[in-house]
Amino acid sequence: QVQVSESGGGVVQAGGSLRISCTASGGTFSRLAMGWFRRTPKMEREFVAHISRSGGSNAYPDFAKGRFSIARDNAKGTMWLQMDNLKPDDTAIYYCAADTGQYYGSTRPSDYAYWGHGTQVTVSS
Numbered sequence: 001q002v003q004v005s006e007s008g009g010g011v012v013q014a015g016g017s018l019r020i021s022c023t024a025s026g027g028t029f030s031r032l033a034m035g036w037f038r039r040t041p042k043m044e045r046e047f048v049a050h051i052s053r054s055g056g057s058n059a060y061p062d063f064a065k066g067r068f069s070i071a072r073d074n075a076k077g078t079m080w081l082q083m084d085n086l087k088p089d090d091t092a093i094y095y096c097a098a099d100t101g102q103y104y105g106s107t108r109p110s111d112y113a114y115w116g117h118g119t120q121v122t123v124s125s
Contacts, residue, residue: 002027002114006096009119012086020119021080022096030054030074033105035112036081038092038121048094049081050105057104063089086123093118 008020024032035050049070051058058070067086072079083090097112099105106112 002032002098002100004096004098004114004116006094006116006119008080009094009121011122011124014086014088014123014125016086016123017082017084018086018121019080019082020094020121021078022098022116023078024098024114027100029077031100032098032114033100033102034072034079035097035105035107036070036094037097037109038090038094039118040089040092045095045109046092047107047109050107051079052104059105059107061107083121086121088123088125090121091123092121094121 003026004024006022012018036048037045038048049060051070055072067084069082095118096116098114099112
């Protein structure tokens, strides 16, 4: 059973940066397609970014393009989301998701079998 865990959330001022990380145990890290989602007052699970098993392919929704960057280091078993120029609307619980049944990752929460408990990101104005 794969277990996923996030870290690195916190409070940051608008315009600032934050990096949140994700690790996974109980499986081969390089066989996991991975993604980030967030829960806001308006959306239960909003797609933020996803990355392929190798790290060579990724995708973002419009609000994240140019501000957020997803990457992974399979040798270290870590995936992270670098968030720059943060806005108060980015305040949310951020969840890491993983799945062994796909290569590239997906924008749909239902495509991921494994989820972390989430990490809170708060952006103050």
